[in-house]
Amino acid sequence: MAKHVELKNHLREIFYFRLRLAISIGFVLLLLATLLARFIYLQAVRHDHYQTLAESNRISIVPIVPNRGLILDRNGVVLAHNYSGYTLEITPNKTPNLEATIGELSALVEITPKDRKRFNKLLAERRNFETLMIRNRLTDEEVARFAAQQYRFPGVEIKARLFRDYPYGTKTAHLIGYIGRINQTDVEQLEENDLAANYRGSDYIGKTGLEQSYESELHGATGVEQVEVDSGGRAVRMLSRTPPSSGNTLVLSIDAKLQEIAEQAFGNFRGALVAIDPGNGEVLAFVSKPGYDPSLFIDGIDTQSWDELNNSPDTPLNNRALRGQYPPGSTIKPFMALAGLHYNTRSPSYTIGDPGYFTLPGSSHQYRDWKKGGHGSVDMFKAIVISCDTYFYSLATEMGIDNIFNYLTRFNFGKKTGLDLEGETSGLLPSQEWKMKRYQQKWYAGDTVSVGIGQGYNLVTPMQLAYATATLANNGVGYKPHLVREVRSSRSLENRLIEAKPAFDLQIPTAHLDLVKRAMTAVTQPGGTAAQAAAGAPYRMAGKTGTAQVVGMKQGEKYDASKLDERHRDHAWFIAFAPAEQPKIALVVLVENGGHGGSTAAPIARKVMDYHLLGKVPQPLPDLSGEWVEEHD
Numbered sequence: 001m002a003k004h005v006e007l008k009n010h011l012r013e014i015f016y017f018r019l020r021l022a023i024s025i026g027f028v029l030l031l032l033a034t035l036l037a038r039f040i041y042l043q044a045v046r047h048d049h050y051q052t053l054a055e056s057n058r059i060s061i062v063p064i065v066p067n068r069g070l071i072l073d074r075n076g077v078v079l080a081h082n083y084s085g086y087t088l089e090i091t092p093n094k095t096p097n098l099e100a101t102i103g104e105l106s107a108l109v110e111i112t113p114k115d116r117k118r119f120n121k122l123l124a125e126r127r128n129f130e131t132l133m134i135r136n137r138l139t140d141e142e143v144a145r146f147a148a149q150q151y152r153f154p155g156v157e158i159k160a161r162l163f164r165d166y167p168y169g170t171k172t173a174h175l176i177g178y179i180g181r182i183n184q185t186d187v188e189q190l191e192e193n194d195l196a197a198n199y200r201g202s203d204y205i206g207k208t209g210l211e212q213s214y215e216s217e218l219h220g221a222t223g224v225e226q227v228e229v230d231s232g233g234r235a236v237r238m239l240s241r242t243p244p245s246s247g248n249t250l251v252l253s254i255d256a257k258l259q260e261i262a263e264q265a266f267g268n269f270r271g272a273l274v275a276i277d278p279g280n281g282e283v284l285a286f287v288s289k290p291g292y293d294p295s296l297f298i299d300g301i302d303t304q305s306w307d308e309l310n311n312s313p314d315t316p317l318n319n320r321a322l323r324g325q326y327p328p329g330s331t332i333k334p335f336m337a338l339a340g341l342h343y344n345t346r347s348p349s350y351t352i353g354d355p356g357y358f359t360l361p362g363s364s365h366q367y368r369d370w371k372k373g374g375h376g377s378v379d380m381f382k383a384i385v386i387s388c389d390t391y392f393y394s395l396a397t398e399m400g401i402d403n404i405f406n407y408l409t410r411f412n413f414g415k416k417t418g419l420d421l422e423g424e425t426s427g428l429l430p431s432q433e434w435k436m437k438r439y440q441q442k443w444y445a446g447d448t449v450s451v452g453i454g455q456g457y458n459l460v461t462p463m464q465l466a467y468a469t470a471t472l473a474n475n476g477v478g479y480k481p482h483l484v485r486e487v488r489s490s491r492s493l494e495n496r497l498i499e500a501k502p503a504f505d506l507q508i509p510t511a512h513l514d515l516v517k518r519a520m521t522a523v524t525q526p527g528g529t530a531a532q533a534a535a536g537a538p539y540r541m542a543g544k545t546g547t548a549q550v551v552g553m554k555q556g557e558k559y560d561a562s563k564l565d566e567r568h569r570d571h572a573w574f575i576a577f578a579p580a581e582q583p584k585i586a587l588v589v590l591v592e593n594g595g596h597g598g599s600t601a602a603p604i605a606r607k608v609m610d611y612h613l614l615g616k617v618p619q620p621l622p623d624l625s626g627e628w629v630e631e632h633d
Helices: 010-045 047-058 098-106 113-125 140-152 169-176 184-192 209-213 256-265 303-310 329-342 380-386 389-399 401-410 432-439 445-451 462-473 510-523 597-614
Strands: 059-064 078-090 132-138 156-165 179-181 204-206 223-229 235-242 249-252 271-276 283-289 352-354 357-359 366-368 376-378 477-479 484-488 495-497 502-505 542-548 571-578 585-591
Touching: 010 047, 078 098, 078 140, 078 169, 113 132, 113 303, 132 140, 132 156, 140 156, 169 209, 169 256, 169 283, 204 209, 256 271, 256 283, 256 597, 271 462, 271 597, 329 380, 329 389, 329 401, 329 462, 329 510, 329 542, 329 571, 329 597, 352 389, 357 389, 366 389, 376 380, 380 389, 380 510, 389 401, 389 445, 401 445, 462 477, 462 510, 462 571, 462 585, 510 542, 542 597, 571 597, 585 597
Parallel strands: none
Antiparallel strands: 059 223, 078 132, 078 156, 179 204, 223 235, 249 484, 271 283, 271 585, 352 376, 357 366, 477 502, 484 495, 542 571, 571 585
8 A cells, every 4th residue: 555645835834934034033123123222222311310320339429527626715725626546346237246246356455344335325226337336545556456357357447536525524514515426316407407418427416515505616517528439349549529627616715724723612512603704794614513524425325324423413414503493592682682772662771670580461470580689770781791681571572572573584583694505594583473373373472571582482593693693793784694705717717706795784873783782892891791701802802692491491490500411401602793893703603502601602702713813723622511600691
């Protein structure tokens, strides 16, 4: 049987072959056309965009942090400056095993538990791709030891940085303040104020004191470097550089030596001192005792140090001069006397008989004078010199709280002084309206009696009382107090002086001023409550002592400091100015739980005035913290 042979259709096969070939060629051409279109799109249409990206990969923008401005005292003494040093820093996301790495680093460079705590705190607050400091202020030997072994530690490097230093430490802590690491709150504020760009690369910002208040002057302007890098991110060459501008220098009105003498004069006492030039408002000394070491806060304070400061019964973080609020005690009496003269409630010759107490009409309650049995016949001059409570009880009652409030407000009581430091409190000058709003109670006559001698609801800050004293010394003309007297520009030769301008003129009659000033001068003469502190001075000092009650006494109970806990004893005040005829300095001294102003506060003022007026450097004061005398205002 013959086989069936199928013949191939060559024409059909050729047709399908050519079809497949055409499809393949068409597909290839389509791909080529797509590639060509994409190429044209990238090279022509998107050329500028991708050229910018390429340049960004090739060029690295590196911010250059400016040098922070200096802070000097009025004589050019440095109160805050910068110095260079080496830090050991870790980038967590580049370090395979962080704990093991730190352990191995400890064999080369000393890393204390305090360093570890600070590092862990920074690690919790910052992103893990940021460089974090594990040790600062490395010695040259430590730098050399690590450099020889650096290849073993990926993500760890030595950096040269500028550090802030405060040569006077605790003595100027509340005045100068400190800088600290920028946190998220700071970042948000910088962005809100459109300042974030100027802080690129910066780790620190002013946190308190003048470092905070004058941050815009001290920080400077950040510079920029354009650096060409290779594919590995290594710098090849610098393309351009815009140098940073250092921060401006602040020249203060503070006298560093006067500040040091004032701080040392307190001994072991707590308290505050503010000294002002009454003729221009310049603050000459600004002390809050005790202080703290501001360098603890620069790189983040460790938990132990924070607990010690925050929980200390001495509250070293409290700026007593600016924020401390205390009853003014008898230091309010010269101002009460001026108010009585202003409203014609009292004439200079008006005399009362002081039996040792004051009784409100229709009441049996006795408001005691500090002297049992009283002072006998007392006029206004004598009332200030001997600090007669009974006289001022009577004066306040007759004048009324409305007149007291209206007049003392003129001296800036109950208001902020406007000092160029953040965080000032306003004290409290009570009124009928204030009491109703605060306690939903009406004002009683007994409230007025207490206000008359600086007790009751009355509260002042040392800064406020210093401002009022300076205004009184300057015959009722008040200059806004300020700490910075000059800003020296780092960008030009121009220096900006802080011009002293009167803030107000109370237009106090000369006769009224003469009476009160003569009485305050007599306070420091034999027979006055501050006579001992002013004895032997070659200049005449005008002053007023004060005692501010901390705990109330029961009716008829005698005050005995020796039977009270130290922190329940009275605060001691002294306000003064000198020379009395033409004052060059006005000051306030507060000694917490110091008892009587004449024996604890006034001697401190004498030391300060002797140096400022005579250039006399005092011998160290004896420790008076355990000595209590039964004196009164």
